[in-house]
Amino acid sequence: MRFSSAMPGVAWPAIPGPRGVMRLALLHQLSETQWWSAEQLRAYQLEQLNALLGHARAHSAYMARVLSALPSTLSEDDWLSLPVLRRDAVQTFKDQIRCSVVPAAHGKRHAVFSSGSTGKPVATEQTDLSQLFWEVLTLREHLWHRRDFSGKLASLRHYPADVALPASGGQGPNWGSATADLVQTGPVAMLSVSASMQEQLAWLRRENPDYLLTHPTVLGELLDAIEAGHSLGDARLREVRTISESLTEGLRTRCQAILGVPLTDIYSARETGYLALQCPDHPHYHVQAEGVRVEVLDDHDRPCAPGEIGRVVVTPLHNFAFPLLRYDIGDYAEVGAPCACGRGLPVLTRILGRQRNMLTFPDGRKTWPILNFRSLNGIVPVRQLRMTQLTPEHIQVELVTPVRPDAALQDRLAELIRHNLGHAFVLSFLYPDHIARSAGGKFEDFVSLVH
Incomplete structure (x- = not known):
C-alpha cells in the first residue's frame, strides 16, 4: 500500500491531508481494537x-x-x-x-x-x-483481504440513472472515496446493472479487472451465462466482492468453481x-x-x-x-x-x-430490476412494496400505503414503474395492509415466476 502525499514537494514518505490523517488515525486504532x-x-x-x-x-x-x-x-x-x-x-x-x-x-x-x-x-x-x-471500515476490509491496491476494480452495481450507463460505463482514477487522496490505487471501471447480460460480459472482457464488486443476484446470472458457454476471455480476476443482498446458498462454491476465485461478502x-x-x-x-x-x-x-x-x-x-x-x-x-x-x-x-430476482424482458433478456423507492415515494407514501413478475409481460405490484391511490395517481405510479424497469409491462396493483416474509424468513422485494 503506497500512500498519496498532500505536501508539495514531498513524494515519500507521504504526508496525507487532514482527512487522510483522520482515516489513518482511526485505522491504526482499529488494527489494535x-x-x-x-x-x-x-x-x-x-x-x-x-x-x-x-x-x-x-x-x-x-x-x-x-x-x-x-x-x-x-x-x-x-x-x-x-x-x-x-x-x-x-x-x-x-x-x-x-x-x-x-x-x-x-x-x-x-x-x-x-x-x-x-x-x-x-x-x-x-x-x-x-x-x-464508512471510509475507514472500507480500508479495513481491503487490508483484511490483502488486496493489491495497484489492481483494477470493476464495479457492476446499481447507480443513479445518469451514471455508468451501458454499454461503455464509466471510469475513475481511484477505487473510491475511502482511498482517494490517501492510497494510490489502480483505476475503477463502473457499469450500471441496467446493462444487458451481453453488455455486462462484453464490458468485463474489455475492462479485464483484478477485482469485481457486484450484487449476488447479478453474480448468479453471470455464472449462469458462463456455464452456458459465454467466456470472459483471458481474465486476470482475483476476487469477487458482493454487496446489498444476502447470499444465496451455494453462490460462494459456484464462484470458486466457475471463476476460480473466492467470493468475499459485505454486510451493510x-x-x-x-x-x-x-x-x-x-x-x-x-x-x-x-x-x-x-x-x-x-x-x-x-x-x-x-x-x-x-x-x-x-x-x-x-x-x-x-x-x-x-x-x-x-x-x-x-x-x-x-x-x-x-x-x-x-x-x-x-x-x-x-434477496431480489432478476427481471426478464419479453425478448428473454434479463437485468437487475431498479425499483427506485424514492421516486415512487414522491407520488404516494410508500410503506412497503413488492413486485412479482407473473409472465414476461405482466408484473403484479403490491403497495402498502396510507393513501389509497385514485385512478390518476395509479396511472402516474404505473408510468414511473415502467420507466424504472425499462419496458411497458402490463401492471396490476394490489393494496394489502402488510406484506409478509417467506416461511424461511427472507424478503424478496422483486420476485420472478418466469423461468
Whole structure:
C-alpha cells in the first residue's frame, strides 16, 4: 500500500491531508481494537453509547421521551430495557427522531433513503463523520483481504440513472472515496446493472479487472451465462466482492468453481453503514463493533446464543444527526461462536436479508430490476412494496400505503414503474395492509415466476 502525499514537494514518505490523517488515525486504532476481548469492546461501546444518548436526550424529541424513564448513564442491563425501534416508527416519527443540533465538528448533514430488507423505505440522515467511518471500515476490509491496491476494480452495481450507463460505463482514477487522496490505487471501471447480460460480459472482457464488486443476484446470472458457454476471455480476476443482498446458498462454491476465485461478502445498510465484514480467514462475518452495536434478538427481544437465528437490531455509535437506538433493521441473522482467528469482534454465521430476482424482458433478456423507492415515494407514501413478475409481460405490484391511490395517481405510479424497469409491462396493483416474509424468513422485494 503506497500512500498519496498532500505536501508539495514531498513524494515519500507521504504526508496525507487532514482527512487522510483522520482515516489513518482511526485505522491504526482499529488494527489494535480488533484483537480486544468481547468484554472490552462492549465496555468501550457502552461509553460511546452514553455519549450518543446524552446528545439524543437533549436534541431529539422522540428519543427524549423514550429515554425519560432511564438513568442518565446507562448500564448494560439498562440498555437491554430500552425498547426496540421499529421501522414503522422511523417512517412515522422521522421529524421527531431527527436531532435539532449536530456537533459542528461532525460536519454536514446528508439525507439517506433506504428501502432496506423489508420493502419498507425510510428516510434518515447522516453526517460527514458517518462517512469517515464508512471510509475507514472500507480500508479495513481491503487490508483484511490483502488486496493489491495497484489492481483494477470493476464495479457492476446499481447507480443513479445518469451514471455508468451501458454499454461503455464509466471510469475513475481511484477505487473510491475511502482511498482517494490517501492510497494510490489502480483505476475503477463502473457499469450500471441496467446493462444487458451481453453488455455486462462484453464490458468485463474489455475492462479485464483484478477485482469485481457486484450484487449476488447479478453474480448468479453471470455464472449462469458462463456455464452456458459465454467466456470472459483471458481474465486476470482475483476476487469477487458482493454487496446489498444476502447470499444465496451455494453462490460462494459456484464462484470458486466457475471463476476460480473466492467470493468475499459485505454486510451493510444504507442508513446504518457497515454492520459486518467477512473474516479474512473464514466465511463468516465479524461485526464492526467500533462503529455499530449489533444485537440479534429472539421473539421476546432476548439476545440469541450462538447457533440461534434472530432479528438484527442495530445502533450506529456515531450518528448524532438521526440517532437510531436499537433499530430493527428488518434482517435476520445467525449468531456465531467466537472466531478461531483471535479477533474479539462478534461473529455472525450468516445473514438472512433482502434477496431480489432478476427481471426478464419479453425478448428473454434479463437485468437487475431498479425499483427506485424514492421516486415512487414522491407520488404516494410508500410503506412497503413488492413486485412479482407473473409472465414476461405482466408484473403484479403490491403497495402498502396510507393513501389509497385514485385512478390518476395509479396511472402516474404505473408510468414511473415502467420507466424504472425499462419496458411497458402490463401492471396490476394490489393494496394489502402488510406484506409478509417467506416461511424461511427472507424478503424478496422483486420476485420472478418466469423461468
